[in-house]
Amino acid sequence: MKRFTHLEFDDSSRPPDPSGKGESVRDEGYFVNRAVLCFLHGDFELALRNYSRALEVNSSLFEGWAGQVRMLIELGEYPEALTWADKAMEMFPEHPELLAAKSVACLRDAKLEKAKAYSDNAISKSNAGPRVWLGRAELLLHGKKRIAQDCLSKALATAGEQSDLIRLEAGRLLRQYRHFAPACEYLEAAVRLFPKSPMAWYELGFCQQRLGFSQAVTSLEQCLHLHPHYLDANELLQAAQKAGFFRKLMVRLGLR
Amino acid sequence: MRCLQCEFENMPGLTKCMRCxxxxxxxxxxxxxxxRMSRWKKPVRHIMRSLRQTVPAAAWSDEEHRFHIFPEWLRKASRVSFFGAVLSFIPGFAHIIQRRFFSIRWWVLAWLVLLLGGLFLFGSTLGQILLGAAVGVHVWIALHSAVLKEYDSLRVRVGYYLAFLVIFYISYQVLGRVIFFNMRPGFSASHVPAVQVHRGDLLLGRTDIDPNGLARGSYVLTPLSTLGGHNRRSTPVYVQVVALPGEVVDVNDGSWTVNGNFLDTEQYPIPVWLTKLKFRTVVPEDSYFINAEFRGTGYNSQQAASVCIVVRNRIEAKAFMRWIPLRRRGFIAE
Structure with missing residues (x-):
């Protein structure tokens, strides 16, 4: 059974159980699940807070530390992510995922030499996980290397029970580096796996819009249906709806 | 006790895994x-990151991650000769972007000391030497940002150094004129010990003056003309205004009168070359009568009178400060 198969999204239609029976125990696993949910909602700030709360319960939880570093990267706080990865590595020395996270932070902070060194170090470890390969793929995508696709495949192959999330992250990565067509493949699979994730729908809608597909409107509407205050999606939807033939052509040709 | 990371079974009581x-x-x-990041840091970091991404520099680029904004043939040249030097026009700025300012800090400090020393002694020989050294150190800082990492050949390094030296020297000249746009230095051609202005002293003057509103005793910057060379452009010097437009000047036996009043020879000493002459002249409405120590030899009275009169529109600045020598540095009293 996959790990995130039974993630429950907020469903206000379901009345709370007054007896309190069946209420989940608020252990570290609960907060990690909440953090993943927030990530899928595109709310990285709240995800970071949930990872912190998971660590308040159990400070030796690796997933909590790694998740915090990932969220800091998502929030664009790269020096803080590096600092926090260093702190996490005091507890988990030379952990490849933390090294990979540092590599990504350096890469996005435009420190290529360091990013490459961290990635090399991470990949040389025997227990290199899927995020190590994702980090490597990002480095190669930045260098415009075709082998990046192989790294993504490797990441999926080593993902195991995390493959759903890794697929989504791979799609986001490809979208970030403007490989919209392969990104669409990953993201279409991701929205099937996480149909209630506004972020997955937004990412898919973004790629479809860039490829000039009319399904972009549907995807973005779905995103807004799930998360009405998703500002990026709202803007993109308006742009997609207003786009005329010429603009679509420009987008299709990659001129916009 | 089992390690959560490597699953190694450790002895009880250990705080760290023996294996990993x-x-x-x-x-x-x-x-x-x-x-967490402070909100104000976000735009600053964004700018620095953009600079790191768009400004290629040897410190962080390598063969695999070349930036693709320039063609290959231009990439290295632009990286070396353009961006590093342009950014280093503020000494150490390229290093700050590259996050290696620490390696250059003493050079920047030396540049600052030389520059301030050169400005303090501006106009003297030592001042010129210090300013030249400041330019030299500045060029070295600029080259250190990229060129010295790129090239090992002494010949190439020296070539780059000389080329940048010329560029920076010109830039300093231009920048000096831009920053001090309304100030003009010049040497004094008048000798007035009463106000501590000696011939050859370096005076500083302002150009934003009203040429119609000059007072007697002001020091003004003007190119001196000699007889027969009125149209030739000579180096401007500071001279003392003795008589204003419309006034009558009498030079007689080593003293002069203006409108019949004797001028104090302490305040308005008559130059040596005029002491043997005797003449009377009326200053035209658009001119001033000036006192300069040396105007040439062999003038008769009429010629001397004409060369002592300076047309208003040839006055470039009015002195406000004695700069060099240091012992006489101070503001000139009106």
């Missing part, structure tokens, strides 16, 4: 809330 070094039992009080 991971913490087996987390410390009781550990900070779990990460540091």
């Amino acid at each position: 070094g991971s913490v087996l039992q987390a410390p009781a009080a550990v900070e779990v809330h990460p540091p």
Whole structure:
């Protein structure tokens, strides 16, 4: 059974159980699940807070530390992510995922030499996980290397029970580096796996819009249906709806 | 006790895994809330990141991650000769972007000391030497940002150094005129010990003056003309205004009168070359009568009178400060 198969999204239609029976125990696993949910909602700030709360319960939880570093990267706080990865590595020395996270932070902070060194170090470890390969793929995508696709495949192959999330992250990565067509493949699979994730729908809608597909409107509407205050999606939807033939052509040709 | 990371079975009581070094039992009080970025840092970091991304520099680029904004043939040249030097026009700025300012800090300090020393002694020989050294150090800082990492050949390095030296020298000249746009230095051609202005002193003057509103005793910057060379452009010097437009000047036996009043020879000493002459002249409405120590030899009275009169529109600045020598540095009293 996959790990995130039974993630429950907020469903206000379901009345709370007054007896309190069946209420989940608020252990570290609960907060990690909440953090993943927030990530899928595109709310990285709240995800970071949930990872912190998971660590308040159990400070030796690796997933909590790694998740915090990932969220800091998502929030664009790269020096803080590096600092926090260093702190996490005091507890988990030379952990490849933390090294990979540092590599990504350096890469996005435009420190290529360091990013490459961290990635090399991470990949040389025997227990290199899927995020190590994702980090490597990002480095190669930045260098415009075709082998990046192989790294993504490797990441999926080593993902195991995390493959759903890794697929989504791979799609986001490809979208970030403007490989919209392969990104669409990953993201279409991701929205099937996480149909209630506004972020997955937004990412898919973004790629479809860039490829000039009319399904972009549907995807973005779905995103807004799930998360009405998703500002990026709202803007993109308006742009997609207003786009005329010429603009679509420009987008299709990659001129916009 | 089993390690969560490598699953190695450790002896009880250990705090770290014997195999991988991971913490087996987390410390009781550990900070779990990460540091956060201040909001004001966001745009600053964005700018620095953009610069690192768009400004290629040897410090962070390598063969695999070349930037693709320039063609290959231009990439290295642009990186070396353009961006590093342009950014280093503020000494150390390229290093700050490259995050290696520490390696250059003493050079920047030396540049600053030389520059300030050169400006303080501006106009003297030592001042010129210090300013030249400041330019030289500045060029070295600029080359250190990229060129010295790129090239090992002494010949190439020296070539770059000389080329940048010329460029920076010109830039300093231009920048000096831009920053001090309304100030003009010049040497004094008048000798007035009463106000501590000697011939050859370096005076500083302002150009934003009203040429119609000059007072007697002001020091003004003007190119001196000699007889027969009125149209030739000579180096401007500071001279003392003795008589204003419309006034009548009498030179007689080593003294002069203006409108019949004797001028104090302490305040308005008559120059040596005029002491043997005797003449009377009326200053035209658009001119001033000036006192300059040396105007040539062999003038008769009429010629001397004409060369002592300076047309208003040839006055470039009015002195406000004695700069060099240091012992006489100070503001000139009106």
